[in-house]
Amino acid sequence: MTRLTLSFAIDAPKLVRPFVISTGARTHQPYLSVQLSDGLHIGRGAAAGLRYFGETPESLAAQIETVRATLERGVTRDALLNILPAGGARAAVDAALWELEAARDHTTVGAALNIIPKPVASAFTIVLDDPDAMAAQTRAESWRPLLKVKLGGSAELEPDRMRAVAQAAPSTRKVIDANAGWTVTQLGALAPIAASLGYELLEQPLAIGCETDPAARAALLLAAQSLPLCADESFQTAADFDRIDGLYQAVNIKLDKCGGLSAALAIRNAARARGLAVFIGCMLAPTVAIAPAHLLAQDADYADLDGPFWFADEPVTLNRDGLFEPIDPSLWGAGGRV
Template sequence: MRRHLEATIETFPIAGLFTISRGSKTEAEVITCTIREDGFSGRGECVPYKRYGESLDGVLSDIHSIAEAVDSGLTREELQTRMKPGAARNAVDCALWDLEAKRDGLRVADLIGAASQKPLVTAFTLSLGEPAVMAADARRNAQRPLLKIKLGTEDDESRLRAVREAAPNARIIVDANEGWMEENLSHHMAVAAELNVSLIEQPLPAGKDAALANIRRLVSVCADESVHATKDLESLRDRYDAVNIKLDKTGGLTEALAMKAEAQRLGFLVMLGCMVGSSLAMAPAVLLAQDADYADLDGPLLLAKDRPTGLRYEGSLVYPPDPDLWG
C-alpha cells in the first residue's frame, strides 16, 4: 500500500453577495484534501469557519500535520482520536471514505447502510438584507417549497413579514445566527409562530441560551452553533427541539453518523446543514440526510460556478452524488 495525502485551497465565486448577521462574502474559500493509494484517489472538502476559530492557513496546517500518519495507513477510526472535530478532520475523514469506496468498488451509501438513495428537498437560503430586498429575493424563489432566511438584526419582524408576504406558500426556516437576545426572544418567536415558520435556528448565542429552557417554544428551535458533536446532545435536551449536523462541525462523516443516530434516539429533529462550499462538500451530507427531517444543502446553488462534476439540482431537489464526484 502506497498512500499520499495532498491538500490545497480552492476558491469558488458566489453569485452576488452572501450575507448573514456576522458579515458578507463574495466567494467560498474551501480546502480540498486528496488521498491517493495504488492508482485510486479519494477527496474531501471542508470550509474553515472563523466563528469557530478556524482559518484557511490553520486548517491547511492541521491537515498537513496528519499527512505522515495517513500515508502510513491511519484508519478513519484512528483519525477520530488523532484530530479534534472541525473542518480539518472533515476533509481527511471524507477523503478516506471516498478512497475506501473507490478502492473496494463499493458506494459509501452501501457502507453506511443508506443504499436506497433518493432526491431530497433542500432549503434555499435568502441572505440578510433590507426588508424590500429580502422580499424581492423571496418573490423570485416563492415556488421553492422550503426557504431559509438569514436574520439577526434589530428589526427582524419587518424582514420576516416581508418574506412571508412575498412567499406565502413556502415553508420557512429562520436562522438568526445567534443574533437575538433574551429580551426580544419571546416577541420574535410569537411573530414567527403567527407567520407559520417551521423552525428557528440558533436564536441566542451559544453558551448564552439558557432562556430557551424557560419559555414556551411556540416554534421548534434548532441548535447550530451550540452543538458540534455527539457529546453535546444530552445537555441540550431542555433547550432545543432540533439539531443542525454539519460535517465541518463534527469533523467528518464518521462522527456525523454517530451524532445523527444519537440525536434521533434522544428525540431531536435532525437537519443536515452546510457551509457555503462546492458540491464536493455537500455530497456526503446528501447521503446522510436521506432520513433527516430537514436538508439544508444548497451551497452549490449559491455559487456562480461549481465543480465540473457537481451535484444535480432540479429546482430545490438535490440528487445523490455520482461516483465521479464522491462516494
C-alpha cells in the same frame, strides 16, 4: 497497512451573489480540498471550516500537516477520530478515506452505507437584507420546497423582515436562522411573531454557549412554546447533547462541525434516540464537500445543502419540484484511479 500519499490545495472561487448573514458578508468562499492515494486509488474530500471558531482553509491545512506522517502511514476512519479533533480538517480527511475505501472495493460510499440516494428537499437561503429586498429574494425563490431565512440584523427591522418574507411566499415552508444574533429580549418578542407567521423552526437564536446562562435558558424554554428551536452553533459534537438537553427540539449536524461523515452518522443516531429532529446543514462549499452530507440527509427532518449552488458551474441540479438531485458518485463517492 498500505502507505498513502496526502495532497491538498486551497481555492477561493467567487460566489454567484453576496452571502450576507448576521456576522457579515462575503463575495468569495475559500475552502480546502484534500486527496489521499494508495498509488492505485484516490479518495477526495473538502471543507471550508468554521469561520466563527476562526478556522480558515490555511489553518485546516496546517492542522493536517501536523499529522501528515501518521496519515501517510495509513489510517482507518475509526483511528482518525483520535488523530484529528472535530472540525473541518477531520471532515475533509474523513471524506477522502470514505471514498478511497469505496474505490478499493469497486463500489460507492452510498452503496457501502446501504443507501440508494434520492432527491433531497434542501432549503434555499434568503440572505439578510432590508425587508423589501428580502421579499424580492423570496418571491424569486418561492417555488422551492423550503426557505431558510437569515435574520439577526438590526433589531427594529426584524418583525418587518419576517412579515415581508412570509407575505412574499405564503405557501412555501420556511425556517428562520438567526445565526446567534438575537438577545434574550428579542427572542421573547420575536418567537411568537415567527410562529404566527407560519415559520416552522427557529435556528440558533442566541449566542453560542448561552445555555449555561439562567436568563437564556428561561428564554429558550419560553420560545419553544411558540415554535421548535434548533441548536446549530451551540451544537458542535456529541459532547454537547447534555448541555442543550431540554432546550432545543432539533440539532443541526454539519460535517465541518462534528468532523466528518463518520462522526455525523453516530450523532444522527444519538439525536434520534433522544427524540430530537435532525437538521443536516452545510457550510458554503463545493460539491465534493457537500456530497457526504447529501447521503446523510436522506432521512433527515430538515436539510440545508445549498452550498454548491452559491458557486458558478458546480455540477449539481434541482428537479422540477426544487429537490436536490442525487450527486453523481464520480464527483464524490466512487473515488478514482491513479
